[in-house]
Amino acid sequence: MATEIELKAHVKDSEALRLLLQDKTRYMCSFEKEDTYYFPTINPNSDIPKSGVRLRSDNKTFPDGTEKETVYVTYKSKEVRDGIEINDEKEFEVCSSQNCIGTVFDEFLKMMGLKPGYSKRKKGWAFSKEGINAELLEVEKLGWFLEIEIVVNDTDIDAFNNNDTTINEKRKQLMGFLSELGIEKEAIESRYYSEMLRELAGQAPSG
Numbered sequence: 679m680a681t682e683i684e685l686k687a688h689v690k691d692s693e694a695l696r697l698l699l700q701d702k703t704r705y706m707c708s709f710e711k712e713d714t715y716y717f718p719t720i721n722p723n724s725d726i727p728k729s730g731v732r733l734r735s736d737n738k739t740f741p742d743g744t745e746k747e748t749v750y751v752t753y754k755s756k757e758v759r760d761g762i763e764i765n766d767e768k769e770f771e772v773c774s775s776q777n778c779i780g781t782v783f784d785e786f787l788k789m790m791g792l793k794p795g796y797s798k799r800k801k802g803w804a805f806s807k808e809g810i811n812a813e814l815l816e817v818e819k820l821g822w823f824l825e826i827e828i829v830v831n832d833t834d835i836d837a838f839n840n841n842d843t844t845i846n847e848k849r850k851q852l853m854g855f856l857s858e859l860g861i862e863k864e865a866i867e868s869r870y871y872s873e874m875l876r877e878l879a880g881q882a883p884s885g
Contacts, residue, residue: 682754682765683848684827687856687865689814692822696803696814698859703805703812707738711800714784715872716792729756729872730795733772733783738804748774751783761866762849798871810855820874824861826852 689695699705715730732752739745749772754765772783784794802815813825828848853863867874 681830682763682767682827683830683845683852684763684765684825685761685852685856686763686823686825686867687861688867689822689824689861689865692814692816695824695859695861699803699805699812699814702858703807705741706804706806707740708803709739709801709813709815710737711735712797713799714797715795716787717795719791719793726753726792729754729870731787731792733787746774749783756870758868759845760849761868762845762852764845796872796875798875807855810851812855817871819878820871823867824856824859826855828852 712735714733716733717730718726734750734752736750737747750769751772752767752769754767757764799818800815802813805812809828811827815825816822828851
C-alpha cells in the first residue's frame with residue numbers, strides 16, 4: 679500500500695508533449711483503463727470512502743509488444759491542497775491474464791450492498807523519471823491531461839503523515855517537473871474527474 683502525491687494538468691498539444699516526454703523520460707507502456715466506482719446503497723454513512731470503491735480494468739502494451747490485462751480494486755482517502763492531491767491508497771489485484779474480466783467481483787460488490795455509480799475511460803502513455811510517474815492521457819468526454827505523481831511507500835507513511843515539510847518537498851519536485859515540460863501552473867486542475875464528469879452531465883456534486 680502507498681500514499682500518492684499527485685497533480686493533473688490540462689494539455690493543449692498532446693502530440694508535442696508526448697514527444698517531449700519521450701525525450702526527457704523513460705517510456706513505460708501505452709494503456710487503456712476503464713474505471714467503475716461503487717457506492718453503498720444500504721448505509722451511505724458507512725466507512726466506505728466518499729470516492730467509493732473503484733474497479734479498474736487496466737490493459738497495458740509494453741515496448742516489446744507484449745500485453746497485459748489486470749483488474750484492480752482500489753479505495754482511497756483523498757485530500758487536495760493547492761491543486762496537489764494527497765491520496766492514502768489501498769489496492770489489490772483481482773486477476774491478471776489475457777482473458778481477465780472483473781464481472782465476478784462486480785457481482786460480489788453488488789452482493790455487499792454496493793452499486794455502480796459513474797464510470798470513466800482513459801487511454802494514453804506512461805513514463806517515468808527519477809521517482810516521478812507520468813501519464814499523458816485522454817479522458818473520455820473531458821480531453822487531454824498530464825498526471826504526475828510521487829508514491830510514498832508504507833515504510834515512509836508514518837513520517838510522511840506527520841511531516842508537512844515532506845509534502846512541500848514532493849510538491850516542489852512535481853512543480854519543477856511540470857515547469858520542465860513547459861506547462862504553466864494555471865493549467866493545473868484541482869477538481870477530481872468525478873466532479874468534472876458530474877458538471878458536464880449537469881448533476882450536482884455529491885459528498
